[in-house]
Amino acid sequence: MTIRMRHTKSHRNKRRSHHGLKETALSACEKCGELKLSHVVCENCGAYKKRSVLDVLKKLTKKQKKQKQKELKEQEGGSQKEMSMEELSQK
Numbered sequence: 001m002t003i004r005m006r007h008t009k010s011h012r013n014k015r016r017s018h019h020g021l022k023e024t025a026l027s028a029c030e031k032c033g034e035l036k037l038s039h040v041v042c043e044n045c046g047a048y049k050k051r052s053v054l055d056v057l058k059k060l061t062k063k064q065k066k067q068k069q070k071e072l073k074e075q076e077g078g079s080q081k082e083m084s085m086e087e088l089s090q091k
């Protein structure tokens with residue numbers, strides 16, 4: 001026997017209020033600033049908890065390698081420059 005109870009639109013809608021998909025929680029990488037999934041190694045620079053874990057350049061071709069290295073260098077240089085500027089302002 002099935003239980004037959006009144007199912008109003010309100011009932012149905014309240015039940016379905018939990019069915020929506022949530023936005024994926026992305027956070028900025030601590031090393032390169034790229035958006036990445038939290039608790040997952042960064043795909044851009046291969047870092048996890050500020051430490052490089054993956055060799056990102058391994059799978060790339062020579063041309064791609066050069067480009068990627070340039071990108072990473074620029075990002076690191078930029079962050080270092082910002083740090084030094086902050087330090088200077090503190091002194």
Ligand SMILES: [Zn+2]
Pocket residue numbers: 029030031032033034042043044045046047
């Ligand atoms: Zn990164």
